[in-house]
Amino acid sequence: MKMEMGERRKERLDRGIKVRTEGIYAISSWEEMNYLLVPRLALILGMFALPLVMPAYWQRVISYVCIYALLTLGFDFLAHFVGLVSLGGALFVGVGGYLAAILNTSFGLPVVLTIPIATIAGAIICTLLLLPALRLRGVYFAIVTLMYPLVLLRIIEALNILGGTEGILGVASFPNKWVEQYLIIGIVIFSLFGLRRLVNQDIGLVFRGVKDNDQAVRASGLSITIYKSIAVFIASGLGCLGGAYLAHVYMWAGISQFALDFSILPIAATVIGGGGTLVGPVLGCFMLVPISELLRSVGTLRIAFYAIILTVFIVFRSEGIMVYAQRKYHQFERWVKV
Amino acid sequence: MRSEPILQVKNVRKAFGGVQALVDVSFSVCEGEVFGVIGPNGSGKTTLINCITGFIKMDSGMVLYRGKDVTRKPPHKIANLGITRTFQIMRPYYSLPAYKNLIVPLFSPRARRTGGWRGGGKLGDRDTVGIDILEEIGFERDSFVPYKLASSLPTGYLKRLELARCLALRPEIIICDEVFSGLSMSEIASMVPLIEKLQMEGLTLIMIEHRLRELFRVAQRLMVLNFGEKIAEGVPEEVMEDENVKQAYLGSEKSVEYA
Numbered sequence: 001m002k003m004e005m006g007e008r009r010k011e012r013l014d015r016g017i018k019v020r021t022e023g024i025y026a027i028s029s030w031e032e033m034n035y036l037l038v039p040r041l042a043l044i045l046g047m048f049a050l051p052l053v054m055p056a057y058w059q060r061v062i063s064y065v066c067i068y069a070l071l072t073l074g075f076d077f078l079a080h081f082v083g084l085v086s087l088g089g090a091l092f093v094g095v096g097g098y099l100a101a102i103l104n105t106s107f108g109l110p111v112v113l114t115i116p117i118a119t120i121a122g123a124i125i126c127t128l129l130l131l132p133a134l135r136l137r138g139v140y141f142a143i144v145t146l147m148y149p150l151v152l153l154r155i156i157e158a159l160n161i162l163g164g165t166e167g168i169l170g171v172a173s174f175p176n177k178w179v180e181q182y183l184i185i186g187i188v189i190f191s192l193f194g195l196r197r198l199v200n201q202d203i204g205l206v207f208r209g210v211k212d213n214d215q216a217v218r219a220s221g222l223s224i225t226i227y228k229s230i231a232v233f234i235a236s237g238l239g240c241l242g243g244a245y246l247a248h249v250y251m252w253a254g255i256s257q258f259a260l261d262f263s264i265l266p267i268a269a270t271v272i273g274g275g276g277t278l279v280g281p282v283l284g285c286f287m288l289v290p291i292s293e294l295l296r297s298v299g300t301l302r303i304a305f306y307a308i309i310l311t312v313f314i315v316f317r318s319e320g321i322m323v324y325a326q327r328k329y330h331q332f333e334r335w336v337k338v
Numbered sequence: 339m340r341s342e343p344i345l346q347v348k349n350v351r352k353a354f355g356g357v358q359a360l361v362d363v364s365f366s367v368c369e370g371e372v373f374g375v376i377g378p379n380g381s382g383k384t385t386l387i388n389c390i391t392g393f394i395k396m397d398s399g400m401v402l403y404r405g406k407d408v409t410r411k412p413p414h415k416i417a418n419l420g421i422t423r424t425f426q427i428m429r430p431y432y433s434l435p436a437y438k439n440l441i442v443p444l445f446s447p448r449a450r451r452t453g454g455w456r457g458g459g460k461l462g463d464r465d466t467v468g469i470d471i472l473e474e475i476g477f478e479r480d481s482f483v484p485y486k487l488a489s490s491l492p493t494g495y496l497k498r499l500e501l502a503r504c505l506a507l508r509p510e511i512i513i514c515d516e517v518f519s520g521l522s523m524s525e526i527a528s529m530v531p532l533i534e535k536l537q538m539e540g541l542t543l544i545m546i547e548h549r550l551r552e553l554f555r556v557a558q559r560l561m562v563l564n565f566g567e568k569i570a571e572g573v574p575e576e577v578m579e580d581e582n583v584k585q586a587y588l589g590s591e592k593s594v595e596y597a
Contacts, residue, residue, distance in 0.1 A: 202441050202444075202445050202464055203445065205431075205434060205438055205441045205442060205445075206441070206442050206445050208431065208433060208434060209431045209434070209439075209442040211433075212430075212431040212432055212433055212434070213429045213430070213431055213432075215393070215425070215429055216425070216429040216430070216431065216442070216503065217414075217442055218393070218412075218413040218414050218417070219391070219393075219413060219417055219422065219423055219425070219429075219503070220414075220417060220442045220443035220445075220446055220503060220506075220507065221414050221417035221418040221422075221443060221446030221447065221448050221449070221507055222414055222442065222443075222445065222446050223412070223414045224414075
């Protein structure tokens with residue numbers, strides 16, 4: 001805002017449809033319906049079109065993006081709607097991946113069974129592991145969640161169990177790449193819209209209450225431990241689902257599934273995409289994972305690039321892309337005389 | 339004249355390190371009564387509430403609610419039994435609209451079990467019930483106020499929101515931690531009838547207050563704390579004539595001006 005523009009300020013007005021309360025829309029014309037439908041349809045159709053338009057090499061990346069998107073959804077949900085900053089992405093992926101691999105190779109279960117079982121059982125295991133840490137808040141919870149994957153990784157390495165450093169080989173793959181890609185795209189879209197709905201349901205409001213003011217939730221007669229563990233169950237379920245999927249995509253489960261990438265990238269994607277929007281972090285994954293794929297040749301230097309991207313975003317657009325885009329979409333801006 | 343005491347507190351003791359915050363505090367409150375707790379700053383009033391409602395663990399002592407021991411229960415269990423509290427420093431959910439703040443208590447086992455007009459159920463969804471409670475507590479239904487984010491509400495409304503959060507649980511006892519503090523005279527004037535109405539509806543209230551004039555209008559009995567010890571208990575007029583109380587409040591022999 002330059003000073004010579006005189007006494008003027010930017011005014012923001014809600015663009016909008018006639019009645020807009022939380023979640024209830026009164027729709028009376030095609031314009032209003034389009035106003036709501038176009039962004040959503042663009043996202044859904046865009047995601048479904050990806051496997052058709054991507055060149056051969058990038059086909060495989062679609063699955064990776066979607067797996068990271070699931071993790072990131074879980075991270076954003078926990079961080080912005082429950083108040084738990086979790087660095088446990090690697091834990092969730094590792095547990096889910098190993099479970100799916102064991103179920104497939106040792107028990108001979110098919111993919112249709114291993115993924116759901118690994119998701120549910122993995123979520124239960126992760127929730128139980130994190131149960132003692134649920135009393136902690138903020139950075140303390142983050143540290144504990146970061147510790148688990150490191151510990152499990154070293155235990156597997158040192159005791160040479162579960163295939164040791166070799167990992168578990170010979171995990172079944174998907175029948176073909178179309179099934180592989182469309183299934184996970186469907187899962188991501190379902191989780192995204194499901195979570196968006198959940199956080200505005202009554203139980204979602206309880207989660208947000210826990211984030212805002214956990215003492216008031218206790219005074220309201222609700223046990224915060226129970227609601228936090230439900231939330232961790234949901235988020236770790238998403239992560240384990242991603243891990244199980246990854247094991248079947250790689251046809252292998254190994255200690256690299258406890259790698260810190262799975263904990264760090266969701267944070268970067270959430271910052272870039274706009275925390276608290278749920279859709280933003282998914283879009284953040286669509287930007288970061290391909291970049292990280294392009295930088296595969298430079299090895300661990302990738303972390304440096306994440307760091308630079310993160311810094312740039314935090315300094316110049318800390319709200320994230322999606323928050324910015326939503327504001328531009330929902331509001332007029334104009335200059336008015338003061 | 340009154341029947342059984344609804345809440346009995348026996349010999350509550352709490353120390354924070356070397357500081358004795360509460361020393362053998364005992365009192366009992368009868369059903370339907372408004373019981374005041376006063377005392378200088380740092381005399382242990384809020385600690386007493388925290389002990390009763392389970393937010394901190396007392397070192398020794400006992401709390402009986404309708405003859406049942408509730409001493410070592412966690413806060414949410416105590417709230418579900420019907421003993422609710424407000425916070426001195428208001429604790430709304432700032433990112434939610436005022437009426438959505440009430441969804442959380444309405445989601446509690448107690449509110450869901452008791453049902454009725456306050457607990458949801460037949461009377462529509464929790465949003466409707468929440469707005470009904472807010473209207474009862476002084477949010478005009480047809481104004482924008484109940485729909486505003488709690489972060490944009492002034493102190494007066496936030497204090498009411500605290501009370502509304504308690505009411506949503508259909509409590510039997512409400513423990514109010516300084517509901518009058520930080521309010522303007524006109525806000526207090528509109529708050530007093532509210533408290534009287536709650537008593538008429540049969541609720542038992544324990545009120546911690548610094549605003550003695552208003553407290554004396556509503557309270558039947560009073561307890562005075564000083565340095566964690568109970569120094570007096572009785573009807574307001576008698577308590578304020580007590581030498582110890584004068585000493586604690588004014589540090590002199592002069593009579594206390596109240597009312």
